[in-house]
Amino acid sequence: MSRNMGSPKPSATGRTARSLVTAYVSAYQVKDVAAYLSLFSKGADYVDYGVQVHKKIRQLKEELRLSFHREEFHLVIHSFFVSTDGRFAALMGSYTDTERSGRAISVPIVSILEFHNGEIIKESLYYDGSNFKRRFFTA
Numbered sequence: 001m002s003r004n005m006g007s008p009k010p011s012a013t014g015r016t017a018r019s020l021v022t023a024y025v026s027a028y029q030v031k032d033v034a035a036y037l038s039l040f041s042k043g044a045d046y047v048d049y050g051v052q053v054h055k056k057i058r059q060l061k062e063e064l065r066l067s068f069h070r071e072e073f074h075l076v077i078h079s080f081f082v083s084t085d086g087r088f089a090a091l092m093g094s095y096t097d098t099e100r101s102g103r104a105i106s107v108p109i110v111s112i113l114e115f116h117n118g119e120i121i122k123e124s125l126y127y128d129g130s131n132f133k134r135r136f137f138t139a
Helices: 017-030 033-037 057-069
Strands: 040-048 053-056 074-082 088-098 104-116 119-126
Touching: 017 033, 017 074, 017 088, 017 104, 017 119, 033 057, 040 057, 053 057, 074 104
Parallel strands: 040 119
Antiparallel strands: 040 053, 074 088, 088 104, 104 119
C-alpha cells in the first residue's frame, strides 16, 4: 500500500487522470468524437476485446465518428476509480448498440484507461460483444 495518500500530481500538460476520466465520460455522454479523440496521445492504442480489435486510435477516426452518431450507440459510465499513482483508471458501465437482429441491447462494460503525460495512451474495452454486428474494424 502506498504511503502517499495525496492526490496524483498533474502532468506537464496540467491534466490529471481524474480530469481525463471526467472529460472521457463527458465526450461519450454528448457523443463528441473530437473531444474524445483530443484526450488521446497520437500513438494511443485502442483495444476492444468485445469485437477483437487492436488498432491505433487515430486509425479509427472515421469509424468512431460513425458510431458516435448512431442513435442507438451509448456508453454510460456508472462508476470509476483512478489508481493511486494516477497511471490507470477503471470505468464500469453499460454499452448499448444494435445487435445482429437489428434491435438495441445493453451489456455491462469495463473500460481501462492508461495515462502518460496528461494523455490517454491506451483504452481497453471489456464486454461480451458476441451479439453485436461488426459494423466497422474491417481490415
